[in-house]
Amino acid sequence: MSILSTNPLRDPQDRRLPQIAGPCVLVIFGVTGDLSRKKLMPAVYDLANRGMLPPGFGLVGFARRDWATQDFAQQVHDAVKENARTEFREEVWEQLLEGIRFVPGTFDDDDAFIRLRDTIQELDNARGTGGNHAFYLSIPPSSFEIVVSQLKRHGLTERTEHNWNRVVIEKPFGHDLASARDLNEVVSSLFDPHEVFRIDHYLGKETVQNMMALRFANQMFEPIWNNHYVSHVQITMAEDIGIGGRAGYYDGIGAARDVIQNHLLQLLALTAMEEPTSFEASQLRAEKKKVLAAARVPENMDLHTARGQYCAGWQGGRPVKGYLEEDGVDPASNTETYAAIRVDVENRRWAGVPFYLRAAKRMPRRVTEVALSFKRAPHLPFTATDTEDLGVNALVMRIQPDEGVTLRFGAKVPGTQMEIREVSMDFGYGGSFTESSPEAYERLILDVLLGDPPLFPLQEEVELSWKILDPVIEHWAAQTEQPQPYVAGSWGPQCGIDMLAADGFTWRRP
Numbered sequence: 001m002s003i004l005s006t007n008p009l010r011d012p013q014d015r016r017l018p019q020i021a022g023p024c025v026l027v028i029f030g031v032t033g034d035l036s037r038k039k040l041m042p043a044v045y046d047l048a049n050r051g052m053l054p055p056g057f058g059l060v061g062f063a064r065r066d067w068a069t070q071d072f073a074q075q076v077h078d079a080v081k082e083n084a085r086t087e088f089r090e091e092v093w094e095q096l097l098e099g100i101r102f103v104p105g106t107f108d109d110d111d112a113f114i115r116l117r118d119t120i121q122e123l124d125n126a127r128g129t130g131g132n133h134a135f136y137l138s139i140p141p142s143s144f145e146i147v148v149s150q151l152k153r154h155g156l157t158e159r160t161e162h163n164w165n166r167v168v169i170e171k172p173f174g175h176d177l178a179s180a181r182d183l184n185e186v187v188s189s190l191f192d193p194h195e196v197f198r199i200d201h202y203l204g205k206e207t208v209q210n211m212m213a214l215r216f217a218n219q220m221f222e223p224i225w226n227n228h229y230v231s232h233v234q235i236t237m238a239e240d241i242g243i244g245g246r247a248g249y250y251d252g253i254g255a256a257r258d259v260i261q262n263h264l265l266q267l268l269a270l271t272a273m274e275e276p277t278s279f280e281a282s283q284l285r286a287e288k289k290k291v292l293a294a295a296r297v298p299e300n301m302d303l304h305t306a307r308g309q310y311c312a313g314w315q316g317g318r319p320v321k322g323y324l325e326e327d328g329v330d331p332a333s334n335t336e337t338y339a340a341i342r343v344d345v346e347n348r349r350w351a352g353v354p355f356y357l358r359a360a361k362r363m364p365r366r367v368t369e370v371a372l373s374f375k376r377a378p379h380l381p382f383t384a385t386d387t388e389d390l391g392v393n394a395l396v397m398r399i400q401p402d403e404g405v406t407l408r409f410g411a412k413v414p415g416t417q418m419e420i421r422e423v424s425m426d427f428g429y430g431g432s433f434t435e436s437s438p439e440a441y442e443r444l445i446l447d448v449l450l451g452d453p454p455l456f457p458l459q460e461e462v463e464l465s466w467k468i469l470d471p472v473i474e475h476w477a478a479q480t481e482q483p484q485p486y487v488a489g490s491w492g493p494q495c496g497i498d499m500l501a502a503d504g505f506t507w508r509r510p
């Protein structure tokens with residue numbers, strides 16, 4: 001019996017549910033890595049549990065550990081038990097298990113790719129996949145090219161009109177504009193554009209998709225969504241964690257390339273774009289592209305950018321025990337773990353409204369939000385004392401972890417005086433919906449298997465984002481001093497505070 005037909009989590013009559021993927025094999029390169037363990041394998045299980053995967057689904061792991069399929073299956077099982085969103089059901093697991101295989105090898109090992117091809121063929125036959133394959137590259141960006149070339153070399157990119165082969169590439173796509181173009185040249189020589197899925201998992205988040213619902217399904221926000229009313233926008237992605245065991249990837253990449261180039265600029269694009277004519281991939285991407293093409297960091301980068309590196313504290317006036325002592329980090333590394341930039345969107349709607357983007361590790365708490373701060377009312381018929389605690393009006397889209405939307409405004413404090421104080425009106429997912437949000441990777445993996453592209457950035461978006469960021473990275477690379485230290489658990493270095501103060505603003509403390 002299929003997972004679908006036994007699944008209590010799925011109501012087959014519900015027309016709003018996304019389609020179910022057809023028979024296929026998903027190959028994950030880098031299955032022993034952090035992302036695969038925490039997100040990808042649990043997402044595959046959750047999809048199976050929700051009835052979104054077909055009975056003929058196969059999962060192949062590729063990594064350099066000398067594992068047998070049982071070892072890999074155990075790894076998937078543990079990852080699922082630890083990180084899946086839905087309850088563990090033995091019958092779902094058993095059915096998934098039948099399609100699980102493991103291929104040990106390194107990316108430059110031709111024999112390993114021959115074994116991979118044989119394994120996929122065996123699964124194609126056993127599971128009736130019709131020769132449909134998705135190759136997920138959850139690997140260091142420096143290995144994207146070699147893996148894609150190996151797929152081609154071993155005939156794994158061949159398709160007919162009856163089957164499909166798709167490649168899923170994790171971010172960051174390149175480390176600057178030139179390398180993104182080089183990588184794209186390799187990828188597009190082997191895959192057609194509609195076969196390439198560049199993942200930016202922020203686009204798979206419910207709350208990020210809700211930004212479009214909030215803006216375009218309602219009448220009341222649009223009239224104030226422009227430079228007549230908005231004074232500035234703050235986009236924050238703060239993480240309380242450090243780099244964990246990911247020094248090999250993170251050191252040399254840093255916060256700006258890791259998340260500003262992709263997640264935060266995508267959030268900016270969704271905040272600033274015009275209404276798309278539909279949510280078809282081409283329309284949505286066209287609007288995002290216009291924003292990214294109009295966005296730039298102002299020229300004075302000493303003033304309008306800031307970078308920092310976390311430390312544990314200070315001793316004798318010097319920072320101690322921080323990022324530089326993490327396992328695998330170059331002790332002289334100038335990689336930033338805090339990055340903040342001002343971006344101006346040079347078009348009629350946003351002229352004069354700075355967008356401030358900040359991303360950092362080892363902040364006081366994990367929070368991602370997009371906050372629009374509004375201008376003050378042109379006239380206040382109150383005394384200055386009445387409005388001492390008024391603050392500025394703000395609309396905050398809380399992306400995570402406390403998902404929802406907050407509106408901040410002034411209200412009269414009960415009593416005989418006309419005293420105004422800042423208050424909040426909150427929408428929270430937990431309180432308003434009984435439906436649970438799928439994890440971003442669940443949605444995105446399903447979209448890959450369905451061949452549904454709107455939530456995947458195009459190469460042009462990737463290039464436009466590098467065009468915005470490259471001058472900043474070049475500016476920082478030319479600096480002789482280290483990124484400014486900040487104590488882990490604080491809201492970042494002084495230069496970040498100064499960056500906003502120069503424009504007369506302060507960072508929100510979410």
Ligand SMILES: NC(=O)C1=CN([C@@H]2O[C@H](COP(=O)(O)OP(=O)(O)OC[C@H]3O[C@@H](n4cnc5c(N)ncnc54)[C@H](OP(=O)(O)O)[C@@H]3O)[C@@H](O)[C@H]2O)C=CC1
Nearest residue numbers: 030031032033034035036064106107138139141170171172
């Ligand atoms: N971790 C996260 O939270 C996120 C990560 N990403 C992106 O996902 C990708 C993977 O990240 P992450 O999982 O953190 O990285 P990890 O360093 O944790 O994992 C990398 C994986 O690649 C394998 N690998 C590396 N080199 C080779 C090689 N030469 N041959 C075979 N296998 C190899 C590793 O195998 P082995 O175990 O043998 O070393 C490991 O399985 C990156 O592009 C990253 O930007 C995106 C969003 C979030």
Ligand SMILES: O=C1O[C@H](COP(=O)(O)O)[C@@H](O)[C@H](O)[C@H]1O
Nearest residue numbers: 171201202239258259263368400
């Ligand atoms: O892309 C990345 O995102 C994670 C954070 O993801 P989130 O969904 O938990 O916000 C970040 O830790 C990692 O450095 C980065 O590569």
